[in-house]
Each structure stands twice: as C-alpha cells, then as structure tokens.
Amino acid sequence: MTKYLLFLVSVLCALNAQSQRKDEVGLNVGYAYYVGEINQTHFKQPKLSGGLHYKANLNKRVALRASILWARIHGSDSSANNLNQINRNLSFKSNIVELGGIVEVNFFNYIPGDFKKYPPYTPYVFFGMTYFHHNPKGAYNDDFIELQPLGTEGQETSYNSDKKYKLNQLSLPFGLGFKASVSKSFTFAIEYGLRKTFTDYLDDVSGNYADPVILANENGQLAAQMGDQSLNQEGFTANNTGVSRGNPYNKDWYAYTGITLSFLINRGPNCPDSFKRKRYD
DSSP states (O other), X not given: OHHHHHHHHHHHHHHHHHHHHSEEEEXXXXXXXXXXXXXXXXXXXXXXXXXXXXXXXXXXXXXXXXXXXXXXXXXXXXXXXXXXXXHHOOEEEEEEEEEEEEEEEESSOOOTTOOSSSOSEEEEEEEEEEEEEOOXXXXXXXXXXXXXXXXXXXXXXXXXXXXXXXXXXXXXXXXXXXXXXXXXXXXXXXXXXXXXXXXXXXXXXXSBOOOHHHHHHHHOXXXXXXXOOOSSOOSSSSSOTTSBOSOXXXXXXXXXXXXXXXXXXXXXXXXXXXXXXXXXX
C-alpha cells in the first residue's frame, strides 16, 4: 500500500513541478461588449474593460487560470438599423464583475520564459466557468438608475408573478488566444472570448410590456416610465400592454477581447529532492 501511495504522490509532484516553477501573475486591458435585445451584433458598442489573473502552468500543454474581470457593457436602441427597435427606444449600461476559473490548452509545447527547448509562443483555446455580478442601469434625468428593483416588466405584481431576475449569475467562457514569452520574466498574450450566460436580463429586457396602470400602482410610477419608453405605442389599446418587449428564448451573451502582460514566478518544485530520489522503490 505504501508503494502505491508513494507512486501516486510522485506522479502528482511530477505534474505540479512545472506549475510550481512557472506560475504567472498578470493584468489585462481590452474591450467588452454584449449581445442581446438591445445590441444584436457582435463587436458593436464596445467599452474599455480589464482585469487581473493568476495562472499555474501545469505542463507544456495545460494551464489553469484564476481571474477577475471588470467588464463594462452598454446598448442603445437608437444605434439600431431596425425601425421597430428604434421605436422601442430603450438603453442601458452595466458593470460586470466576473470571478472564475479558466483552463487553457496550448496547440504547441510551451514553457513560459523558455527560449531553448520549445517554441516561445503558442496559440491556445480556453474554456471554464465564472460567477459574475451585473446591475443594468437606465438613463433618467441626466442620471442612471438601477432597473432590476423596479421590475420594469411587471415582475412581482398582479400582472406578472415572476420573481425579479438575479444580479448574480453563472457563465461559461470560451475562446482562443495567442501567447508568447517576451523575456525570461514576462509573457504576452492576446485573446478573444465569449461568455454564455443563463439569463436574458443583462439589459433588463426579455418579455412583454406590462400593464402600465398595474405597474405604476404596484411598483411605482418610475417603473412604468422606465418600462415603456417607446416613441409610438404599438398595442391595440391605448398602450403597449402584452406587446413583445424582448425575446425570452434567446439568452444574453457578453464578450471580452484583451491584451495581457504577465510576470513569471519561479517557485521551485513542490516535492523535496530526497523524496524524488526515493520514489517508490
């Protein structure tokens, strides 16, 4: 039994030795955008964003990354080419704070800071899971107010019994990038990644217009005003009650593309040399 335990530990030491020697800490800066009801086109309406990360290079092909990202997103119907969307006249902005774990898979054998044995660069793909906080806000009297507490689609009223959407959500990031060693101490990377979310409310838009009378009476006049800002009413009655405001079947996405600069940390192997010599004899 002892031999098997020693063998297992030695294998783990071998796998971890690389990451212990070549961990990275770095920062990135780039642009974020979102795709949903208010912006339906990729790479449109980007906002300056950035973040920090810590990366453990487990071996020549795989790295694990813990990261925090601050992504700014926004959208405005006034920028659309669709007349119906322009008439809806909604807009929002939101700051997303994302915490997560990412797995990077290199195309080539790559050890950061090594210019001798392997190529000092490689393309890579990545995927993972993140936990993020968002909080859409809408313009009102030269200021921006939080939209979720208002229940702009009649949430938690006699018109719509749905709960208000959650501001803390999960997402699945994936994408591709290119990284290279700048020197024995620094690495550079550029990457583009999408985030698949499980909410349709990054922009506070998903379902139908609520009855403005019920909305005003139960959630307040401000909720009714922010819920329907259309230039012209489209309903069969005097208001837009029941008319589609969004599409609940298509969840929202957000994306980030950025440039990263990392500093290498030479931490040394995890296991003592005496253990490595003993192995599992």
